[in-house]
Amino acid sequence: MFKNCLRLRYFQQEQRCEILQTLRDLGERRVIALILKHLDEMPQMPIPFGDDVSAYPVNGDELFVLKTDMLVGKTDVPKGMSLWQAARKAVVMNVSDFAAKGVKPLAALVSLGLPNNITGKELEEIAEGLKVGAREYGVYILGGDTNEASDFIISISMFGVAKKDALMLRSGAKPNDVVAVTDFFGKTSAGLKILLEGFKASEDVRSVLLEAVLMPKARLNEGLALSASGAVTAAIDSSDGLAWSLHEIAKASGVGFIIDNVPVASEVVKFAELNGLDPVELALYGGEEYELVLTINPNLWSEAEKAVKQAGGTLIKIGKATAQKRVFLEFKGEKRVIKPVGWEHFRRR
Amino acid sequence: MFKNCLRLRYFQQEQRCEILQTLRDLGERRVIALILKHLDEMPQMPIPFGDDVSAYPVNGDELFVLKTDMLVGKTDVPKGMSLWQAARKAVVMNVSDFAAKGVKPLAALVSLGLPNNITGKELEEIAEGLKVGAREYGVYILGGDTNEASDFIISISMFGVAKKDALMLRSGAKPNDVVAVTDFFGKTSAGLKILLEGFKASEDVRSVLLEAVLMPKARLNEGLALSASGAVTAAIDSSDGLAWSLHEIAKASGVGFIIDNVPVASEVVKFAELNGLDPVELALYGGEEYELVLTINPNLWSEAEKAVKQAGGTLIKIGKATAQKRVFLEFKGEKRVIKPVGWEHFRRR
Numbered sequence: 001m002f003k004n005c006l007r008l009r010y011f012q013q014e015q016r017c018e019i020l021q022t023l024r025d026l027g028e029r030r031v032i033a034l035i036l037k038h039l040d041e042m043p044q045m046p047i048p049f050g051d052d053v054s055a056y057p058v059n060g061d062e063l064f065v066l067k068t069d070m071l072v073g074k075t076d077v078p079k080g081m082s083l084w085q086a087a088r089k090a091v092v093m094n095v096s097d098f099a100a101k102g103v104k105p106l107a108a109l110v111s112l113g114l115p116n117n118i119t120g121k122e123l124e125e126i127a128e129g130l131k132v133g134a135r136e137y138g139v140y141i142l143g144g145d146t147n148e149a150s151d152f153i154i155s156i157s158m159f160g161v162a163k164k165d166a167l168m169l170r171s172g173a174k175p176n177d178v179v180a181v182t183d184f185f186g187k188t189s190a191g192l193k194i195l196l197e198g199f200k201a202s203e204d205v206r207s208v209l210l211e212a213v214l215m216p217k218a219r220l221n222e223g224l225a226l227s228a229s230g231a232v233t234a235a236i237d238s239s240d241g242l243a244w245s246l247h248e249i250a251k252a253s254g255v256g257f258i259i260d261n262v263p264v265a266s267e268v269v270k271f272a273e274l275n276g277l278d279p280v281e282l283a284l285y286g287g288e289e290y291e292l293v294l295t296i297n298p299n300l301w302s303e304a305e306k307a308v309k310q311a312g313g314t315l316i317k318i319g320k321a322t323a324q325k326r327v328f329l330e331f332k333g334e335k336r337v338i339k340p341v342g343w344e345h346f347r348r349r
Numbered sequence: 350m351f352k353n354c355l356r357l358r359y360f361q362q363e364q365r366c367e368i369l370q371t372l373r374d375l376g377e378r379r380v381i382a383l384i385l386k387h388l389d390e391m392p393q394m395p396i397p398f399g400d401d402v403s404a405y406p407v408n409g410d411e412l413f414v415l416k417t418d419m420l421v422g423k424t425d426v427p428k429g430m431s432l433w434q435a436a437r438k439a440v441v442m443n444v445s446d447f448a449a450k451g452v453k454p455l456a457a458l459v460s461l462g463l464p465n466n467i468t469g470k471e472l473e474e475i476a477e478g479l480k481v482g483a484r485e486y487g488v489y490i491l492g493g494d495t496n497e498a499s500d501f502i503i504s505i506s507m508f509g510v511a512k513k514d515a516l517m518l519r520s521g522a523k524p525n526d527v528v529a530v531t532d533f534f535g536k537t538s539a540g541l542k543i544l545l546e547g548f549k550a551s552e553d554v555r556s557v558l559l560e561a562v563l564m565p566k567a568r569l570n571e572g573l574a575l576s577a578s579g580a581v582t583a584a585i586d587s588s589d590g591l592a593w594s595l596h597e598i599a600k601a602s603g604v605g606f607i608i609d610n611v612p613v614a615s616e617v618v619k620f621a622e623l624n625g626l627d628p629v630e631l632a633l634y635g636g637e638e639y640e641l642v643l644t645i646n647p648n649l650w651s652e653a654e655k656a657v658k659q660a661g662g663t664l665i666k667i668g669k670a671t672a673q674k675r676v677f678l679e680f681k682g683e684k685r686v687i688k689p690v691g692w693e694h695f696r697r698r
Contacts, residue, residue, distance in 0.1 A: 149424075
């Protein structure tokens with residue numbers, strides 16, 4: 001389904017993509033709504049259901065911040081990714097959500113579901129990937145459990161501590177805030193097309209595009225620096241794609257966006273040219289990218305920019321928030337809707 | 350394999366059970382050892398790898414206590430258990446580990462792996478089971494994620510806060526400590542034999558045996574009261590069976606045990622008689638039972654007994670700890686070894 005959408009040219013008025021009625025199509029949002037209907041909400045929950053992390057108040061304004069995210073082999077591990085890389089990615093996925101909230105993750109638990117025929121060597125590869133991923137971000141793995149399952153599954157739960165005021169939620173964006181991201185987009189879309197669909201890439205960009213898929217990085221330093229700057233009004237990570245992430249902030253904050261500078265990676269422009277694809281489409285409707293998508297108080301833009309620079313990163317302006325609650329792309333004076341199309345995982349490919 | 354073992358009569362000198370080389374047989378211990386070899390251990394970890402929960406030091410002697418446990422449909426959900434019951438059980442499994450450490454769990458995250466063909470109604474049943482299980486023990490579910498998987502999977506991570514001194518670890522048992530448990534054993538072994546192997550039970554015991562499997566309870570009140578009593582030297586929950594749990598404490602504490610009073614439930618005696626089974630075997634080598642197995646300072650026995658009574662439970666003396674590092678059953682003056690045989694999940698049945 002997503003694959004078909006991706007092949008449509010950007011700016012085509014209607015995306016006639018058939019939606020299969022699988023669990024994911026239902027989709028995850030409706031599945032979660034069904035579940036939440038039954039749960040008792042904790043009184044005075046510091047972070048509402050649906051943000052990237054959860055929290056529990058501990059001492060005064062101090063919060064215990066928690067996150068769980070499950071990597072499932074058949075949907076999250078593309079052909080060409082080693083077990084070592086998959087295990088490392090499972091950690092990065094969770095760290096990225098902490099990065100987006102401006103919270104330092106401290107430790108993690110790992111619950112493994114393993115096929116019966118897995119070997120000791122493969123297990124060691126998984127353990128090494130978990131270790132490397134965790135230590136890359138200063139996280140310790142404290143424990144976990146192992147289980148036999150049909151799928152290869154790594155369920156990680158991670159935690160950290162934060163002051164309530166330092167958290168960057170999805171819900172604080174205001175009209176006229178600057179919209180910014182921490183890198184150029186589209187590399188994972190392109191990389192996955194190489195790995196899964198046999199698309200071609202020239203030698204000079206191929207390794208960059210594959211690296212984006214196989215060795216993703218979480219923007220933890222940038223997230224922590226941005227939180228400290230006090231300039232961020234809303235934040236999310238882009239794991240479900242740039243377009244989807246913008247819509248999530250828009251919905252949680254009650255704003256809209258005009259995006260006038262889609263941040264397309266130069267490698268993606270080259271890849272798209274070679275394969276007759278639309279680079280803007282690759283950048284907007286990708287996913288499995290772990291950049292930060294942020295709204296920033298315009299009066300504090302230079303503080304934000306400086307903070308990210310000191311953390312070793314870049315902050316790229318891509319548009320601004322609006323009172324009108326829609327998400328538009330403005331391109332050569334023409335305004336088109338950016339649809340809330342998210343990442344649909346590998347199973348559609 | 351386990352099934353065959355169960356059918357051997359107790360006190361038979363050698364249990365000639367063939368061990369299949371599956372992941373579990375390897376077994377979980379060696380799998381975990383392989384993984385731990387690769388992980389970096391956090392300096393001054395307050396609870397070592399391998400205990401029932403993990404912990405992270407926060408303020409002074411205060412610890413964040415964490416646990417993750419995954420329920421996998423094909424191994425943890427026997428025929429006859431509803432999705433509602435399975436979801437509730439997934440919560441109880443985690444609460445039970447907190448109970449065994451004397452820590453009140455506060456909140457949980459839930460990561461679901463769901464087959465593609467699951468319906469909305471089934472999802473609501475799962476959510477309701479999670480809610481009921483959590484609220485039964487005063488836990489709130491704060492968040493989670495959903496994923497498509499081949500298996501039906503509920504991975505729960507739970508956390509609480511505890512003073513370091515109040516934790517009941519596996520490692521504090523001393524020779525002459527009293528060994529005690531919080532109920533009579535064997536009901537789940539018998540219940541599973543009814544559900545999975547067509548064994549018979551008389552009407553008066555059938556519902557009790559099935560209830561033990563389908564609606565397990567965690568001994569949270571008892572665990573918290575015991576922790577407060579200061580009488581407990583070591584503790585574990587009996588989810589892998591009584592024999593296995595005794596061996597775990599023995600190993601972690603560097604002691605042995607003489608068990609002279611195997612706590613067999615009266616319903617299990619009746620069930621065993623009807624089916625020509627050994628009730629002691631059912632009680633020792635069962636599993637999926639969520640009782641507490643404890644060692645208690647003999648000078649504080651009455652305090653422990655009183656604490657559990659006030660919490661609405663019972664404490665049953667079953668033997669004592671010894672300097673000799675072996676686990677024996679003493680029966681009519683005869684001493685036989687209790688083997689470290691643990692629960693082998695449903696897949697062997």
